[in-house]
Amino acid sequence: MAAIVYQTDKRSGITYAYESVSYWDKDKQQSRAKRTLIGRVDSETKEIVPTDGRGRKKKEVPAPPQRGPIPSVQTSRSFYGATYLLDAIGEKLSITEDLKHCFPSIYWQILSIVYYLILEDKNPLYRFEKWSSLHKHPYGKNITSQRSSELFTSITEEAKNKFFQLQGKRRTEKEFWAYDITSISSYSEHLRQVQYGKNKESDPLAQLNLALVFGERSNLPFYYRKLAGNIPDSKTIKNLLADLDVLGFSKVKLVMDRGFYSQDNINALFKEHLKFLISVKISLAFIRKELDLIYDKFRIFEHYSEKYELYCHTVQTNWLYTQYRPYKGDTLSEPRRIYIHYYYNIDKAAEDEKAFDRKLIALRHELESGKRVPEHENLYKKYFETKTTPKRGTKVTVNEEAVTKAKRYYGFFALLTNEKMDAITALEFYRNKDVVEKAFGNLKERLNMRRTLVSSEQSLDGKLFVEFVALIYLSYIKKQMQETHLFKNYTLQSALDKLDVIECFEAPGQKLRVGELLEKQKEIYIGLGVVPPSSL
Incomplete structure (x- = not known):
């Protein structure tokens, strides 16, 4: 006792x-x-x-230093207008709050690097010191190249996933999520996932792939995943679904381009009871079969959309769902309801037919001149009949039946979905997917990620995450500029530059004071959904 x-x-x-x-x-x-x-x-x-055990009073343990910008100890002036904007956006989108929760010891440094990447278009990180000395930013001090590398390495997978989860929960789960993949070329020969694959920009370097998920209404990204460069798009769906399940997203609606279509992927989406909207090739047998049933009456006025200047029609049919059940040793097969939205664009049909006719003329010339191209042999057989006699030489006849069959489906495209909606709604959902493609442009061009120079896996993972956080800010700014028509007067860079010249003044023991604001600068802040800083 x-x-x-x-x-x-x-x-x-x-x-x-x-x-x-x-x-x-x-x-x-x-x-x-x-x-x-x-x-x-x-x-x-x-x-x-x-006491401390030796008869002396126990010393007071000083409170840990408060994280955040270091209070001013000397009189200074620095550029503040653009970083103030990013501070406000970070609060509005809860980026700062979520980073603080996931990275309590380094989130200020992460934010400062993010600000630098956004405001200093394409500038490498070794120029951070100069920018830091001129600007007020969250960390308030210089971050050396060595320190930034250590920072990237310290970003863990667990903390990243927590950030994805927090940001994803802030997006409405009732909207479609756009999913797409881009390639990032690399000079490094030491990264395991850098492989030679199908580069969408015909870059001869090895590459890694980056998958992004965007909310279509918010136009904001909330998840990304790094992939080996030689993995085709269609092979990524099942892992994406597993990742989203781990993050706690059960009610998912995905919109994807036709590179992600496969029978296995559609079955996987049905198995997980997820909604999807995906582009499909008209050449697929079941897509053509259903189109042929309505082909003759497709181009009637009732099916015409004045807004998009095309014909559209929706067909409800069944998908033969299959699922292998290892616990029973059999394969379950049953029909699932599915909708095919067909579209016909007259202008696209004319362009395709004209290009096809030019191709036929070139092929016939090759045959008649005797300058056959080995890669075109299958096309020669499909679209031409040739007869060669000693007196008349080579006579080339077009296979009109094959040509007519090829032209039959020009101008058509199709979307496949398991959620009931009209064709125009489906088209608008799908066209909004280009927010991902625009985001890839931001990521590669503005964030200087077209060709990665990092040489270690951990450093690459951390840098990609910081670039991803910067992408959230850029996506928000672009969306706001589009909705408030700021692009009529500014580019993204010129709008940021317009704010970047606003100064702030600091002195020990005194409140931060912001310099004069012009009306045009206030208009930019308001257009971006941010209250302008007080100039007093």
Whole structure:
């Protein structure tokens, strides 16, 4: 049992308090007590004052330094208008709050690098010191190249996933999420996922792929994943679904281009009870079969959309869903309802037919001149009949039946979905997917990620995450500029530059003071959904 025992030191007169714990000593076969010094007894209040174990008062442990911008200790002036804008956006989208939750010890540094990447278009990180000395930013100090590398390396997968989860929950789950993949070329030969694959920009370098998920209404990204450069788009869906499940997103609606179509992917989406909208090739047998049933009456006025200047029609049919059940050793097969939205564009049909006719003329010329191209042999057989005689030479006849069959589907395209909606709504959802493609442009061009130069996996992972956070800010700014028509008078860069010249003044013990604001600068802030800073 424990008890408090008091003992007075005869030399000093100080009374000490001890915690006495009784126990049985097996060796001596008797009860013993172990005392632990608690503190000294105050002679006036009789309270026990803790000590460090040697009779001295316990030293006060200083409170940990408060994170955030270091208070000004000297008079200074710095550029503030653009970083103030990013501060406000970060608060509005809860980026700052989520970063603080996931990266409590480094989030200020992350934000400062993000600000630099956004405001200093395409500039490498080794120029951060100059920018830092001129601007007020969250961290408030220089971040050296070595420190930025250490920072990238310290960004863990667990913390990133938590950030994705927090940001994703802030997006409405009722909207479609656009999913697409881009390639990023790399000079490094040491990164495991840098592989040679199908580069969408015909870059001869090896590459890694980056998958992004965007909310179509918010136009903001909330998730990305790094992939090996040689993995085709269609192979990524199942892992995407697994990742979204881990992040806690159960009600997902995905919109994708036709590169993600495969029977396995559609079955996987049905299996997880997820909604999808995906572009499909007209050449698919079941797509042509359903189109042929309505082909003759497709181009009637009732099916014409004045807004988009095309014909459209929706067909409800069944998808033969299959699922292998290992626990039963069989394959489940059953019909699932699905909708095919067909569209016909007269202008596109004319362009395709004209291009096809030019191709036929070139192929016939090759045959008649005897300058056959080995790669075109299948086309020769499909669209031409040739006869060669000693007197008349080679006579080339067009296979009109094959040509007519090829032209039959020009101008048509189709979307496949398992959610009931009209064709125009489906088209608008799909066309909004270009926010992902625009985001890729931002990522590669403005954020200097067209060709990555990092040489370690951890550094690459961390840098990609910081670039991704910057992309959220850029996506918000572009969306606001489009909705408020700021692009009529400014580019994204010129709008930021217009704000970047606004100064702030700091002095010890005084409130931060912002310099003069012009009306045009206030209009930009308001257009971007931010209250202008007070100039007083």
